[in-house]
Amino acid sequence: MADEQSTEAKQQRLATVGAxxxxxxxxxxxxxxxxxxxxxxxxxxxxxxKGSLQRCHIIPDSRGGSGKPENLLLLCARCHREAPNxxxxxxxxxxxxxxxxxxxxxxxxxxxFKRIHNREPFSRLRGDPSPDRQRSAxxxxxxLSSTHYSDGWWNPATVCAMFELAEELMLADTx
Numbered sequence: 001m002a003d004e005q006s007t008e009a010k011q012q013r014l015a016t017v018g019a020x021x022x023x024x025x026x027x028x029x030x031x032x033x034x035x036x037x038x039x040x041x042x043x044x045x046x047x048x049x050k051g052s053l054q055r056c057h058i059i060p061d062s063r064g065g066s067g068k069p070e071n072l073l074l075l076c077a078r079c080h081r082e083a084p085n086x087x088x089x090x091x092x093x094x095x096x097x098x099x100x101x102x103x104x105x106x107x108x109x110x111x112x113f114k115r116i117h118n119r120e121p122f123s124r125l126r127g128d129p130s131p132d133r134q135r136s137a138x139x140x141x142x143x144l145s146s147t148h149y150s151d152g153w154w155n156p157a158t159v160c161a162m163f164e165l166a167e168e169l170m171l172a173d174t175x
Contacts, residue, residue, distance in 0.1 A: 013067040014055045014067035015055070015067060017074060018041055020055065020073070021037070021040040023069035024040075024069070024073070025037045031093070031096070033045035033046070033096070033100050034047055034048040034101055034102045034104070035048045041053075041074070044074065044075050044076035044079050045074050045096065045100060046076075046096060046100050047079055047100075047105055048101075049076045049079075051076060052076070054074070054077055055067075055072045055073075056072065056073045056075045056079075056080045056083055057071055058092040059071055059089055060085050060087065063087035073092070077151075078151070078153060079104075083095065109156040109159035109163065110163075112156050112157060112160040113163050113164070116160065117164070121163035121164075121167065122163070122166075122170070125171065129170060134170070137169045137170045138166045140165075140166065140169055140174075141161075141163075141165035141166040142154075142162060145158050145161070146158075
């Protein structure tokens with residue numbers, strides 16, 4: 001019970017989502033994020049995922065970081081878990097500006113596929129497969145896959161495997 005009250009009290013001390021977005025948009029130059037500023041209160045600043053945002057400390061609370069807008073970013077849970085957790089803001093800001101991309105998670109899966117197979121996904125197919133056929137094959141591959149725990153998303157390794165499964169389905173002409 002004391003932990004719940006402590007967590008709730010910390011959350012109340014954090015700046016609002018709107019105040020955080022306003023602060024960073026007004027910064028000159030504005031922070032480079034994966035989404036247009038008009039969407040910055042609804043989408044993850046790193047991957048563009050729309051959904052539940054977390055207020056992520058640049059300098060961790062445990063290292064004396066404040067709950068003020070200048071020390072907070074808006075990230076989805078998945079990106080928040082990957083963010084640097086050190087008492088030096090340079091690393092967080094550099095990490096965000098270098099990795100902010102609405103296709104970040106897809107690109108991670110493609111990069112992993114290339115490392116494992118030494119080729120692009122779907123490159124074994126002759127011609128240029130239609131996007132509808134690829135989508136249909138990926139849906140079938142998805143039915144053979146699951147997420148870890150209750151994350152609600154596939155990690156890059158799972159998507160990498162889904163590329164291979166979808167490609168095999170398309171080669172077997174079952175899609």
